[in-house]
Amino acid sequence: MRILITGGRGTVGSVLLRELESRGHHVVVCDVAHGVEEVGFSLRTDVESPNYARCDVSEYRQLERVFDVMGPFELVYHMAAEFGRWNGEDFYEQLWRTNAVGTKNVLRLQERHRVRLVHFSSSEVYGDWEGTMSEDVMDQHEIRQMNDYALSKWVNEGQIRNSILQHNTESVIVRLFNTYGPGEYYSPYRSVNCRFIYCGLRGLPWVVFRGHFRTSTYVDDTVRTLANIATTFKPGAVYNISSTQYHSIEQLSELVVKVTGADPKLVDYRNAEILTTRMKKVDNSRSVLDLGHEDTVDLETGISRTAEWMRRIYQLPVLARER
Amino acid sequence: MRILITGGRGTVGSVLLRELESRGHHVVVCDVAHGVEEVGFSLRTDVESPNYARCDVSEYRQLERVFDVMGPFELVYHMAAEFGRWNGEDFYEQLWRTNAVGTKNVLRLQERHRVRLVHFSSSEVYGDWEGTMSEDVMDQHEIRQMNDYALSKWVNEGQIRNSILQHNTESVIVRLFNTYGPGEYYSPYRSVNCRFIYCGLRGLPWVVFRGHFRTSTYVDDTVRTLANIATTFKPGAVYNISSTQYHSIEQLSELVVKVTGADPKLVDYRNAEILTTRMKKVDNSRSVLDLGHEDTVDLETGISRTAEWMRRIYQLPVLARER
Numbered sequence: 180m181r182i183l184i185t186g187g188r189g190t191v192g193s194v195l196l197r198e199l200e201s202r203g204h205h206v207v208v209c210d211v212a213h214g215v216e217e218v219g220f221s222l223r224t225d226v227e228s229p230n231y232a233r234c235d236v237s238e239y240r241q242l243e244r245v246f247d248v249m250g251p252f253e254l255v256y257h258m259a260a261e262f263g264r265w266n267g268e269d270f271y272e273q274l275w276r277t278n279a280v281g282t283k284n285v286l287r288l289q290e291r292h293r294v295r296l297v298h299f300s301s302s303e304v305y306g307d308w309e310g311t312m313s314e315d316v317m318d319q320h321e322i323r324q325m326n327d328y329a330l331s332k333w334v335n336e337g338q339i340r341n342s343i344l345q346h347n348t349e350s351v352i353v354r355l356f357n358t359y360g361p362g363e364y365y366s367p368y369r370s371v372n373c374r375f376i377y378c379g380l381r382g383l384p385w386v387v388f389r390g391h392f393r394t395s396t397y398v399d400d401t402v403r404t405l406a407n408i409a410t411t412f413k414p415g416a417v418y419n420i421s422s423t424q425y426h427s428i429e430q431l432s433e434l435v436v437k438v439t440g441a442d443p444k445l446v447d448y449r450n451a452e453i454l455t456t457r458m459k460k461v462d463n464s465r466s467v468l469d470l471g472h473e474d475t476v477d478l479e480t481g482i483s484r485t486a487e488w489m490r491r492i493y494q495l496p497v498l499a500r501e502r
Numbered sequence: 503m504r505i506l507i508t509g510g511r512g513t514v515g516s517v518l519l520r521e522l523e524s525r526g527h528h529v530v531v532c533d534v535a536h537g538v539e540e541v542g543f544s545l546r547t548d549v550e551s552p553n554y555a556r557c558d559v560s561e562y563r564q565l566e567r568v569f570d571v572m573g574p575f576e577l578v579y580h581m582a583a584e585f586g587r588w589n590g591e592d593f594y595e596q597l598w599r600t601n602a603v604g605t606k607n608v609l610r611l612q613e614r615h616r617v618r619l620v621h622f623s624s625s626e627v628y629g630d631w632e633g634t635m636s637e638d639v640m641d642q643h644e645i646r647q648m649n650d651y652a653l654s655k656w657v658n659e660g661q662i663r664n665s666i667l668q669h670n671t672e673s674v675i676v677r678l679f680n681t682y683g684p685g686e687y688y689s690p691y692r693s694v695n696c697r698f699i700y701c702g703l704r705g706l707p708w709v710v711f712r713g714h715f716r717t718s719t720y721v722d723d724t725v726r727t728l729a730n731i732a733t734t735f736k737p738g739a740v741y742n743i744s745s746t747q748y749h750s751i752e753q754l755s756e757l758v759v760k761v762t763g764a765d766p767k768l769v770d771y772r773n774a775e776i777l778t779t780r781m782k783k784v785d786n787s788r789s790v791l792d793l794g795h796e797d798t799v800d801l802e803t804g805i806s807r808t809a810e811w812m813r814r815i816y817q818l819p820v821l822a823r824e825r
Contacts, residue, residue, distance in 0.1 A: 239595075272562075275602040283594045283650065321644045325664060327606065330657045337646065337653050 180409055182206045183245065183252045185236050185285065186259030188214070190363040194398050195256065198406045207249045209234035210259065220244060236281035246288050254409055257285050258299040266368040267328030278331035286342045296350040297408050298339055302459055303329035304354060313462035314417040349414035353405065356421035356461055360398030360481060361488035375432055376486050379439030380495045386447045387432045392458045395431065396422040397476035404472040411470055418466040422474045431478070438482050503732055505529045506568065506575045508559050508608065509582030511537070513686040517721050518579065521729045530572045532557035533582065543567060559604035569611050577732055580608050581622040589691040590651030601654035609665045619673040620731050621662055625782055626652035627677060636785035637740040672737035676728065679744035679784055683721030683804060684811030698755055699809050702762030703818045709770045710755045715781045718754065719745040720799035727795040734793055741789040745797045754801070761805050
């Protein structure tokens, strides 16, 4: 199958690329920066079969060119997005341009090329919902998204729903829950797992907000399920893609201390954070049933693997405590 | 009181400016184009007391400059927005930039300057809700916004709600219902009232979608109520600002035929339109109670006044039928 991944250089995309290629698909990736396997649009391409295109999805012309030059595609995994709630508060210009305009650009090209779409949404769309997050709770309940990032992801789902109604497009929405693992490069805006591990390895202090509960989903488990959609595509479906292993943020932090060997005094405990959901209880039965989703990596194993990868990437010593 | 109106050159803003000035307020307007009462930021201003600044609210630096040079303000009427559902579909880049990023810019400056805000929302936020539109139906019911314009206006309400929670800002949200009247210049993206009258006067055919019901609110009635908020400001309040005179789009069209003297054969009747609400039943009791809202202009009178204004502005002959 000929597949495009937008934003395919990210934490999930880079693993998804490998998984889809290993299953024999022809995969093209686009993302915002230049890269080694990149096609030259107006100049000679040095590599033999470039599978990467530089493209900012918020620029329609650039996205159209990817379809024209690298296509046709049968399926698009649209994961190009500004990620994270504080990132969205601090960089809301990029957030709205990439997430709202970028997704609308993808939809316009989907409508023209009649390609199938897998859109990447987020558990953040469940906003202030404190019950179990099953995919259709927002059909029955009014949910308030608590930050611009969450609002933008919910807007995307609305744009897709309206495009299905108006243009009969075929789309699947996946809502990812705290996916983590090797490949997530540190910044202060990344997932809590990434940040804690990085701080642990570097011997930097980190803050733990008490009373928040999450599931952490190891990237390989997420990606196997995502790749299954290529062959089990139900137009209009919405899926939570999540582990069901719950943990508090305190527990996550304690595991990071154990795995990295960091000094427990680096951890600064504080009370609940604003603008986010305290408890994320997820119902993932639909992705288990339709897509064969499986949890195969427990939190401690996942953190260990991520820490190993991060040590290598950032060339950090094994015993951070001794620094 | 020192007041800023963003987007104050529009249909409602230009009338609101006159009303607020007549009540003795000091009012500054900003909007995207140059104008006669405009301040020169880096050059000599010719007019004596400029009350207008060119500013695209999606450009933070330009908005900040208005606050720095023309302020301080005690109250901001934030009405700068891309307007209309088909406009939002055809020009979604501008929509998201102005509405989502622009409003976030306004909020950031509100948080810094601790100014009060009246934010202009739309009846479109009621989406597919078919019952009576009272301000808090979306607290109890999940409502689906049916186009990007509606989504962007609902995002704005979420941004404001979250700013109130996070930064203790003081804001009032007004949801306008099909406000029309002199001052609304024709384009194919304008309100149905404006478009029908223009077509009637020009002898152009127009399309009437059957089975849609609306209230039309004459701009002077809307503006009197809006101006009252300056002195009756309840932080956190949300108001429907609407007439309660219901009419079908067919009835509106028939009145336009009568008032303009257009040939009834110009009207092309079709079945219900997609991406919009069929029936808008509104509860305006809160704005009546708190803000003294009153309907004083019936639909036929309002259409006559709008048609007179439009004839003058576009230099159209009195008897379009004879063209």
